[in-house]
Amino acid sequence: MNLKDPDDRNLAAAEYVLGTLAGEDLVAFELALAGENGLRAIVARWEHRLGEVSAMLPVQEPPPELWERIDLSLDDRPRPSPAVGSPTPTPRTTNPGPGVSLETIVAGWRRRVAAWRIATGVATTVALGALAFIYLQRPEQVGQVTPLIAVLKPADSGAVWLVSAQTGQTVIRPISQPQLAPGRSFELWAVPANGTPVSLGLLDPQGPTVLKLPPERLARVAPGETLAVSIEPAGGSPTGQPTGPVVYTGRLAKG
Amino acid sequence: MSPELYAVALRLLRRPELAQDAVHDAFVQIWERAASFDSARGSARGWLIAIVRYRSLDMLRRLGRRQDDLDVDEIVLADPDADPSERLGLSEDAARLRRCLDGLSLQARQCILLAHVRGYTHDELAVRLERPVGTVKSWIRRGLAMLRICLDS
Numbered sequence: 001m002n003l004k005d006p007d008d009r010n011l012a013a014a015e016y017v018l019g020t021l022a023g024e025d026l027v028a029f030e031l032a033l034a035g036e037n038g039l040r041a042i043v044a045r046w047e048h049r050l051g052e053v054s055a056m057l058p059v060q061e062p063p064p065e066l067w068e069r070i071d072l073s074l075d076d077r078p079r080p081s082p083a084v085g086s087p088t089p090t091p092r093t094t095n096p097g098p099g100v101s102l103e104t105i106v107a108g109w110r111r112r113v114a115a116w117r118i119a120t121g122v123a124t125t126v127a128l129g130a131l132a133f134i135y136l137q138r139p140e141q142v143g144q145v146t147p148l149i150a151v152l153k154p155a156d157s158g159a160v161w162l163v164s165a166q167t168g169q170t171v172i173r174p175i176s177q178p179q180l181a182p183g184r185s186f187e188l189w190a191v192p193a194n195g196t197p198v199s200l201g202l203l204d205p206q207g208p209t210v211l212k213l214p215p216e217r218l219a220r221v222a223p224g225e226t227l228a229v230s231i232e233p234a235g236g237s238p239t240g241q242p243t244g245p246v247v248y249t250g251r252l253a254k255g
Numbered sequence: 256m257s258p259e260l261y262a263v264a265l266r267l268l269r270r271p272e273l274a275q276d277a278v279h280d281a282f283v284q285i286w287e288r289a290a291s292f293d294s295a296r297g298s299a300r301g302w303l304i305a306i307v308r309y310r311s312l313d314m315l316r317r318l319g320r321r322q323d324d325l326d327v328d329e330i331v332l333a334d335p336d337a338d339p340s341e342r343l344g345l346s347e348d349a350a351r352l353r354r355c356l357d358g359l360s361l362q363a364r365q366c367i368l369l370a371h372v373r374g375y376t377h378d379e380l381a382v383r384l385e386r387p388v389g390t391v392k393s394w395i396r397r398g399l400a401m402l403r404i405c406l407d408s
Contacts, residue, residue, distance in 0.1 A: 007400075014399040017305065019312045020370050020377055044302070048348075049406050051301035053371050055349040056332035059258035060265055066275050067257075070282045 001025045003032050003039075010042055017046040180205050183234045189242055191226040202236050203229065260307045267311040267374040277314055281307040308371075315374045330368045332356070355405035363398025366391055 002008045015021040016029050033039050180186065186205055189197040201211040230237070231244040260281070264274035284306055332353060345353070356364050362384070369375040369383070377395075381388040 010403065011396055011399055014403070015395065018367065018370050018395070018399070019308065019374055020395060022376060047305035048301035049352065049402070050371060051304040052346065052349040052352040053332075053368070054259055054263045054304055055345060056353060057266070057330070057372065058262060060262040061258045062261035062275065062278060063271075066261070066278060069275075070279055073279065073283055 001028065003028070009039065013039065013042040014046050014050075017043060017050055180231065184244070185232050185234050185236055186229050186247075187232045187236050187242070189228045189230065191228055197228065197242055199237065199240065200227075202232075260303060263304055263307050264311045266372050267308065268314060273314060273318070274311070277311040278307060281310045284310070312374050320374075320379075330372050332368075351406060352402075355402050358405055359398045359401055360394070362386075363394045363401070366395050367398050367402070370395070 001012050003012060012021060012025065012029050016026070016033075021029055033043065186203040188200040188203055188211075190200055191197045201209070203209050227248075228242070228246050229248040230242040230246045232242070233244075237243050257278070261274060261278050264277040264281075265271065268274045268277060281303075285303065356367070359367070365384070366375075366380050369380060375383070377388050377391055380391045380395075384391065
């Protein structure tokens with residue numbers, strides 16, 4: 001394996017993604033990957049190419065308790081710092097013991113967020129970041145789930161959202177810290193082919209948002225349609241259509 | 256997406272409790288690394304699947320593999336050209352990958368799929384296909400090189 005040679009480099013990246021790179025070659029490749037951005041792009045390209053293999057194989061619904069476990073672990077972690085100057089809430093320092101209820105954990109988390117809000121004040125514009133990330137599933141007939149996924153990119157700044165859905169509800173978490181002027185709200189929109197946005201609800205920039213999306217509303221969000229987040233007056237758009245700047249957009253793709 | 260991610264981990268690790276660990280760990284990583292994702296370089300789908308696969312492959316390497324895990328049946332992919340209902344469900348990217356895989360030699364296709372879907376190493380492939388490791392390696396490299404040409408054309 002000679003990582004200086006373009007063809008060898010590309011094949012090494014392919015084998016890295018495939019999982020067959022091993023031993024010294026794997027170590028050398030991972031070192032090169034950590035230090036060199038050009039290689040990262042080649043790897044991402046192969047991840048995209050080979051990722052479609054699983055689209056041709058059966059899916060398997062994970063047990064519901066897996067989501068609870070993931071939720072608890074994420075609550076338990078500090079948010080990754082978004083970018084320059086943006087504050088990060090104090091991470092939880094102790095793990096909840098087995099006797100601690102979910103309500104206690106959530107309450108503790110909310111208290112920390114509230115304290116953080118007071119301590120830092122509220123910023124005036126949408127925060128720094130790279131992209132917004134939406135992860136949706138929509139329940140369909142007979143317990144079948146058609147997952148939807150979209151990457152929402154901001155016009156000039158941004159934050160990262162992670163959205164997951166269990167039966168009947170969709171939970172959206174901000175990952176980095178999107179900031180909002182006082183008296184403003186983030187509103188999530190589906191923009192269908194006819195161009196008339198349909199509101200999906202308001203997003204809380206400080207913590208998880210639970211959207212209870214009626215099936216008929218969610219049914220209008222089809223693969224290939226656009227999702228957008230706009231800044232609206234507190235409580236949402238007064239007109240039922242976006243009135244403020246659209247800060248993130250992305251297209252939905254079938255997951 | 257999560258049923259697809261869970262299925263990916265389950266096919267690699269074969270045991271539900273391990274697959275759940277892999278998906279759990281992958282989501283924590285996704286949470287931590289989401290800001291580094293660059294959609295200009297690849298799809299979010301590909302990125303998510305890759306994170307679950309890397310985590311699962313790490314676990315496979317660490318835990319070792321049960322011998323009976325190697326005794327698996329053929330990997331049957333949905334055929335985009337056969338059944339209209341299946342074709343509707345497959346993205347254009349998946350359909351193209353399928354056609355490009357079909358253009359490879361049987362050995363190269365088998366090796367690439369077993370490595371991708373079941374996490375086979377070069378050595379495990381050599382045992383399973385009763386061929387020298389060097390032969391398996393060159394099948395894979397040739398297959399991946401052809402796949403790249405086909406997918407990028």
